[in-house]
Amino acid sequence: MLAQPEWVARLSDEDRRGLTALFWSNINPYGTFRLDMDKRLDLISLPGIPGPRRVADRTARAAH
Template sequence: MDESMRQEIQEGLNVVELWNGVSKYIFYGKTGEITSNNEKVQNLSVKSLHLTQLSMVYINTIMIQQILVEYNLIGKLTEEDKRALTPLIYEHVNPYGLFPLDLEKRLPYIQYEVAA
């Protein structure tokens, strides 16, 4: 196997491992395992986990975009920098506490220019 193929496979595995790590972090109760034999409960657990993950990725993406704009970094990122960016971060999330949301207030919409 050539080096570029090996690197591509490794990068894919890293993404999967990161996604699984996020899953375990979010779904921490009962050691992260679905313990019910009831198919409806299992389905609800998995869908709840996916919804939570996707919501976290959405919020993280917005936060990363805001940081890139605020510090004028969009045009300064190298291809390697861009590959290293990921919204699959969770160190700022406290799974045991509250995640304050103001449902009366929308997240700010920022119009970004698309590079040609």
């Protein structure tokens, strides 16, 4: 419908910029990230990432 000559002449540049989001909002430039919420990440085996905190860690920090 917007390609019809009567609408092309009727829409300003601002109108067309406002419509751009409607046409491009379904595009994800970063790819698709599928999440499996039933599976846990094995973060402890990754280098440089600390494991979960324990009560003993808090008491050791409080003593310093």
